[in-house]
Amino acid sequence: MKKDTKMDRQMLDIRNYILSNHLIEKGDEVLVGLSGGPDSVFLLYALNRFKEYLGYKLYAVHVHHGIRGEEADRDMHFSEELCRSWEIPFKKVFVDAPGLAKEKGMSLEEAARILRYEVFEETRKEIEDRFEAEEQGCEKRGRCLIAVAHHMEDQAETVLHNLVRGSGIRGLSGMEPRRGFIIRPLLSVRREYILSKLKEKGISYVIDSTNLDTQYTRNHIRSEILPGLREINPEASAHIAHTADILREADGFFVRLASEYVDKYAELKDPDMIGKTGMEISIPVTELKSYPELVRQYVMIELIKRIGTPLKDWGAVHFRDMDRLIYGPGNAHLDLPYRMSADYRKKHLVLKINQEIISIKRRKSNDGACKSTDS
Structure with missing residues (x-):
């Protein structure tokens, strides 16, 4: 990727979000789950921009779920070529989502998600084990983290999805910036900015056609419910995401209160x-x-x-x-x-x-x- 040193205000905000939430520390290794879609491509672009300043190593992994035929092959080849051109270490893994869905009696979407995160974790451990072996004798050992590309609209979708399912405070607090080894550096970023930035930089991406299928609940929320809410208030997604932040703080308070009560009694x-x-x-x-x-x-x-x-x-x-x-x-x-x-x-x-x-x-x-x- 051509050297690009100038950052706009929003790129600096993303970097500051990573720092303020302690998502990545110097010496870490970061593995990006790269689908080839605009969100994960932008995440890879942003983390590639920040890696020298923040002092981490960057990797990417692509999961081929065994569905969507030639379209999935296209996504895999695109992701591989993108990482080659940006000189980012890349790994591709094939899984059988239809087989797991049939075996466990679950939806294809859920089976694909389970297998995808299993691959992420297995690859993370491989990188971390290799890193520790190379760095033996050093005072500080880094971690390998898994970066996923959920953004502000994804957060709003998650909150609405959990709301209609009857969730409590924890579900309505949405996704956390960090959970275990999984980090979400883009939760404060609007998708509109992601698309405009990719266009500005002339960065290509692919589109997964299943994301347009409204038979999936989340796709229905994404393509019909949220746009309707934004007609009422253009800031609807931002307000929902902000409410999730408040509820996450409330959840943390009640967790501490419960822990103290259990400790005592x-x-x-x-x-x-x-x-x-x-x-x-x-x-x-x-x-x-x-x-x-x-x-x-x-x-x-x-x-x-x-x-x-x-x-x-x-x-x-x-x-x-x-x-x-x-x-x-x-x-x-x-x-x-x-x-x-x-x-x-x-x-x-x-x-x-x-x-x-x-x-x-x-x-x-x-x-x-x-x-x-x-x-």
Whole structure:
């Protein structure tokens, strides 16, 4: 890529966003998920511009999902040629999204997403392991991060998607600038700027035709709902994204509050058993019931995290069920995801990881009919 030293205000803002959110540090390595579309091409362009100033190494990986035939081949070849011309190390990986979708009974879109992020993580580890081997004996070892090209409109789409699905504060806070090794340097950038900058610089890109298919919920939001909202207010996407930032701060506050409450009141049966069968955590609920339902939910989420259970398959219905449990007469039982159970006894909520699901029917047959001993 031709040397380009002059930056406009928005490019400087993107660089400052990376710095203020501590997304990349000197000595890191950054792997860009490159589809060949305008967003990921712009991300690669921007990070290539910043790498000398911020002091990191840049790589790119392209995932061919085994769908879209010749169009997907075109995207792969385009991405490879772009990285060759910009002298950025490039890797291409083939996966079978249709095969996974059929095997797991999931949508093709979800299967492609799962496989794509698996490739990102595997490639990230390869780069990091190689980097550590080369740098042994150095005082500071860098990390390898995965950069993805979600921008402001993607953030607005995510919030609206979660809103119509009935999400709570966490879902409405949208995507984080950084989550684990995944960074999103473009969350504050409008897509309009991305397209105008690529045009200004004469940088080509490809278009994935499936992004135009409105049978996918997110595409419907992108192509019909958001444009309608921008007719009401041109700043709709920016306002939604800003609200997500506020809700993310609120989520962080409630997470800290719940953590402090659990630290103070919860009792872990055996810390060495975290995540294993037989692990148990309990907490008194008399004071907990005086808090709003939202706070109780955050405390329950913290209890689940402390016991070592993933949060992926938990929904609002599970927390409502646990809430009803602690307002019940006592000596009650509830089956939960990941072989977990909740019991309300002696004014304590007790969460446990079981060998297998304990149904209420079988529990009654084994232990006899439940009688209330709590008030």
